[in-house]
Amino acid sequence: MKKYLASLSMAVFVIPVAAFIIIALSTPAYAMHISEGILPLPWAGLWYVLAMPFMAKGIFDIKKRTRQTSFFIPLIGMVSAMVFIISAMPIPVPIAGTCSHPAGTGLAAILVGPFVTVVATSIALLIQALFLAHGGITTLGANILSMGVVGAFSGYFTFKVLTKAKVPLVIAAFLAGLASDWLTYAMTSFELALGLSEKGMFLKLYNSIALAFVPTQLPIGILEGFAAAGLFAFVLKRRPDILINLGVIKPLSLYKEGIGHEEVVY
Amino acid sequence: MLVLTSNLVLILLINLVASRLAFGADWAGVDERVVEHFAEKAGRPAWEPFINPSGDILLFAFLLAGTVGGFIAGYYWRDLFSAKDRNKAKQG
Numbered sequence: 001m002k003k004y005l006a007s008l009s010m011a012v013f014v015i016p017v018a019a020f021i022i023i024a025l026s027t028p029a030y031a032m033h034i035s036e037g038i039l040p041l042p043w044a045g046l047w048y049v050l051a052m053p054f055m056a057k058g059i060f061d062i063k064k065r066t067r068q069t070s071f072f073i074p075l076i077g078m079v080s081a082m083v084f085i086i087s088a089m090p091i092p093v094p095i096a097g098t099c100s101h102p103a104g105t106g107l108a109a110i111l112v113g114p115f116v117t118v119v120a121t122s123i124a125l126l127i128q129a130l131f132l133a134h135g136g137i138t139t140l141g142a143n144i145l146s147m148g149v150v151g152a153f154s155g156y157f158t159f160k161v162l163t164k165a166k167v168p169l170v171i172a173a174f175l176a177g178l179a180s181d182w183l184t185y186a187m188t189s190f191e192l193a194l195g196l197s198e199k200g201m202f203l204k205l206y207n208s209i210a211l212a213f214v215p216t217q218l219p220i221g222i223l224e225g226f227a228a229a230g231l232f233a234f235v236l237k238r239r240p241d242i243l244i245n246l247g248v249i250k251p252l253s254l255y256k257e258g259i260g261h262e263e264v265v266y
Numbered sequence: 267m268l269v270l271t272s273n274l275v276l277i278l279l280i281n282l283v284a285s286r287l288a289f290g291a292d293w294a295g296v297d298e299r300v301v302e303h304f305a306e307k308a309g310r311p312a313w314e315p316f317i318n319p320s321g322d323i324l325l326f327a328f329l330l331a332g333t334v335g336g337f338i339a340g341y342y343w344r345d346l347f348s349a350k351d352r353n354k355a356k357q358g
Contacts, residue, residue, distance in 0.1 A: 035297055036307040037313030071346060078342035084334040086326070092293055100296045131327055133315040192301060197310035205304070212300040238347050 007060030033143045033187065035126065037137025041193040047191065048141030053119070054149050058119035065116070069245060076116060079108045083117070084124035087147065088134060091223065096215035102224035103147050106155025106180025107231055108137035110173060110248060114152040121148035142195075146187035169249060170233045172264045177228025183214075 039047075065072045086104035093100065108117040122144050128134040135143050155176040162172035193206035235242060236249075243249045302312050319327050 033297060035305075035312035036315050038301065038310055040310070049341040074345040078339050078346060081335045081339035081342070083334060085339065087299055088331065088335075090295055097293060098296055098299050099293050127331070129315070130317060131319075132331060133318055133324060136313070136318055138313075188301070192304060196304060196310060199307075205308075209304055212304070215297060216296050216299075232349075242346070251317060 013133045033128070033135030034139040034192065036129075038136075039139055039142055039191070041138070043191070044141060046139045046141075047139075047145050049188040051122075051141045051144040051149060053067040054115060054118040055122055055144070058115035058117075061113060061115045062119060063173060067198050071212060071245075072112075072240060075242065076112050076120065078191045079112050079117070080120035083108050083120050084127065086227075087121075087124055088128055088132060091220060093216045093219050096220065098216045100220050102177075102181055102220055102227060103151045103184050104222065104224075104227075105147055105151035105184070106158070106177040107173065107228040109152035109156040109180070110176060110228075110232065111235070111242075111246070113246075114149075114156040117152035117156075118144065118148040119153070122138055142188075142191045147184050150187040151203075152186040154183040161208070163249070167223045169236060170229045173232035174225040174229035176225075178225035180228075182217060185217045186260060189213060 019145040062072075065075075083104040086102050089101050090099035091101055092098075103121075105121055106187050107119050108120060112120070122140075124141050125135055125140055125147065129137050129140055129143075158179040159172050159176040162175060163169060167175075174205065189206055192209050195207040240249070244251055305311060
């Protein structure tokens with residue numbers, strides 16, 4: 001009976017979520033990525049050049065870590081697919097009357113590392129630019145730098161700093177997701193302001209663009225924080241060995257979170 | 267997992283219910299409302315995408331991308347988190 005009720009309650013929650021995802025994905029998505037051709041070519045080129053070293057280090061890390069850790073391939077496969085889905089999913093924000101999407105890069109960076117997340121994000125952005133009219137090829141470097149590099153590193157460092165400061169892991173994951181989302185948009189505003197502003201008008205344009213993002217991204221960032229915290233709590237409960245093996249947490253921190261050592265599979 | 271999905275559903279429901287009240291909203295994405303708005307003001311309107319699926323092809327592309335992405339995520343999720351599969355692998 002208990003099992004039946006658990007499956008029923010799962011179905012009650014999962015079916016609406018699945019239906020929402022299908023409905024949302026089957027609507028043309030217009031979201032945060034910088035669209036094709038908006039940035040002047042020198043700026044577009046500069047963002048490509050700046051993104052390249054992060055991608056190269058990410059590819060090197062993937063090669064190294066797949067040799068070292070048996071579960072790294074399924075983990076990076078799952079994380080990449082999630083970043084792709086999340087960053088193409090428009091979510092309506094009633095207070096603003098607009099749609100936008102979370103990025104998913106904060107949690108991805110906590111799990112697989114920031115450099116590997118840059119590679120996963122680049123693949124997602126390339127597919128979206130080529131086949132979904134979402135983002136652009138000329139602006140791919142700028143989008144990789146904002147969502148991939150800034151999104152991943154801000155989430156990663158927020159989590160690291162907070163866990164060093166003994167903040168509970170799930171709260172650290174929430175704030176990492178939040179910081180990752182908001183800083184991604186701050187970087188997008190920076191890239192746009194640099195590319196579009198006239199001489200001496202950079203700061204004014206930057207403030208205007210960043211402020212225009214606020215009504216939509218404020219709630220979306222909070223949603224991203226909840227999603228990051230929920231997923232992190234799930235991994236922490238079900239496969240704490242993954243987090244320990246990847247160096248995300250120390251075995252000692254499991255006791256603080258109330259997870260017994262018998263649940264850890266080495 | 268239940269907590270996560272219930273949190274998400276709650277937030278989505280609040281959003282969807284509230285969206286019924288937000289008459290007149292055009293639900294444009296922030297790229298259109300913010301990015302392209304400022305770009306047009308600066309005299310740099312967005313180009314047509316290199317591959318620009320027209321009509322329902324874009325709907326199809328999004329649905330296909332969501333399905334394939336969801337399948338890949340689910341496949342690896344089962345690999346990592348399904349206790350049944352992991353026990354089978356241990357016994358094997």
